[in-house]
Amino acid sequence: MSTKSFVLDTNVLLHDPDSIFSFKDNKVVIPLTVIEELDNFKKLNDERGRSARLISRILDGLRGKGKLSQGVALKNGGILVIEMMRQVEFPKEFIVSKSDHQILSIALYLKQKGENVIFITKDINLRIKAEILEIKTQDYEKSKVKMDEIYTGWRELKISSEKIDQFYKSGKIAVKDNFYPNECVFLKDEAGSSKSALAKYSPDIKALQPLFHINAQPWGLKPLNIEQKFALELLLCNEISLVTLIGLPGAGKTLLALASGLQKTVEERQFRRLYIARPIIPMGKDIGFLPGTKEEKLVSWMGAINDNLEFLMDKGHEDSKVEEKIDYLFSSGQIEVDSLTYIRGRSLPKQYIIIDDAQNLTPHEVKTIISRAGSGTKIVLTGDPYQIDNPYLDASSNGLTYLVERFKGQPIYGHLMFSKSERSILAGLASELL
Numbered sequence: 001m002s003t004k005s006f007v008l009d010t011n012v013l014l015h016d017p018d019s020i021f022s023f024k025d026n027k028v029v030i031p032l033t034v035i036e037e038l039d040n041f042k043k044l045n046d047e048r049g050r051s052a053r054l055i056s057r058i059l060d061g062l063r064g065k066g067k068l069s070q071g072v073a074l075k076n077g078g079i080l081v082i083e084m085m086r087q088v089e090f091p092k093e094f095i096v097s098k099s100d101h102q103i104l105s106i107a108l109y110l111k112q113k114g115e116n117v118i119f120i121t122k123d124i125n126l127r128i129k130a131e132i133l134e135i136k137t138q139d140y141e142k143s144k145v146k147m148d149e150i151y152t153g154w155r156e157l158k159i160s161s162e163k164i165d166q167f168y169k170s171g172k173i174a175v176k177d178n179f180y181p182n183e184c185v186f187l188k189d190e191a192g193s194s195k196s197a198l199a200k201y202s203p204d205i206k207a208l209q210p211l212f213h214i215n216a217q218p219w220g221l222k223p224l225n226i227e228q229k230f231a232l233e234l235l236l237c238n239e240i241s242l243v244t245l246i247g248l249p250g251a252g253k254t255l256l257a258l259a260s261g262l263q264k265t266v267e268e269r270q271f272r273r274l275y276i277a278r279p280i281i282p283m284g285k286d287i288g289f290l291p292g293t294k295e296e297k298l299v300s301w302m303g304a305i306n307d308n309l310e311f312l313m314d315k316g317h318e319d320s321k322v323e324e325k326i327d328y329l330f331s332s333g334q335i336e337v338d339s340l341t342y343i344r345g346r347s348l349p350k351q352y353i354i355i356d357d358a359q360n361l362t363p364h365e366v367k368t369i370i371s372r373a374g375s376g377t378k379i380v381l382t383g384d385p386y387q388i389d390n391p392y393l394d395a396s397s398n399g400l401t402y403l404v405e406r407f408k409g410q411p412i413y414g415h416l417m418f419s420k421s422e423r424s425i426l427a428g429l430a431s432e433l434l
Contacts, residue, residue, distance in 0.1 A: 003025070011122045015362050016142065147385065172205060243416075244380075261380070273335070276353075278305070359399075
């Protein structure tokens, strides 16, 4: 099999700083223009800036093996080369001075030399341009997940009526099928009667057992369907340290997570603080710089969180003044909201952490967040993989779905995919029809 030459775009390196080690026994090419773009990104204080600085350190370390312009050996058997811009003939519609086209020029030059070139970029439009130039091109697929095969976290199982009775009597039932730890199960009578039960697989006893929180109504919130009951089980179990909730808008992901967090933090005192964060990515045109303190800036980005908190405070404590109650929880330190920009470098022990809109995170960013968890901390990530505002991510490549695929099977992990919207009839129709 002939060696391939993989030309990497800037966004691939920012998405995964270790991507240069992902092309075993092949040639990895980084255009010099990419280095120039990384130089601009390294000044930023967000995850892109940190990724750019990490890549620079990796490349600087490789300099000890030889000249990068001539090629250095990688630990996976491949070779890394940094290529200068080359003079190639572009169609007149291509503006040669554009950085994207300078990067493409390297791929075109190597192709004309006879190398088996594959251009790797997360930029859809740039992949189209590469195809116009008859250059083989692909998305970076190392962390991609097949959405039609993604783990749902629960399943329906038809058994006899007698076995359902036995389940209620003994508190467990052995199963032959392979189940993941903490996978939820809806037991139905195979004969078609209304008899049913809700269960969860326990890896300790290797059997299905009843939901421990079957009748839970955290902070006065009553589950409206089976999926919400399953979600509350995962959110309220102390032995489950990591939970992911994904699904369509209006399913109750954020609301259920907040209600459970308030119950565990404020009522039961199981955690020191309810810590809520989300990525700062605007939907549509950005409104630009916002004045004020960090807390005042975050008000504009935490609207969805505040709406849910107001709903819960009004529902669970109707005799209290909602705004005063919320202000007290914040001023007393029982709730903290933050941007994910500020989470890196922190150690967060004994906290109930909710990461909302996690579908806008890269796998590298998700790893950074989860590594912040201190002793006794529980992390909940919520999001809809089909509502992504990051231009270089999609339903298959975002950090949330990647996390689901990598963590399924771990005894401290629970996952639930929602298929029903409970926000309103209108919201449900919008998710289905639009």
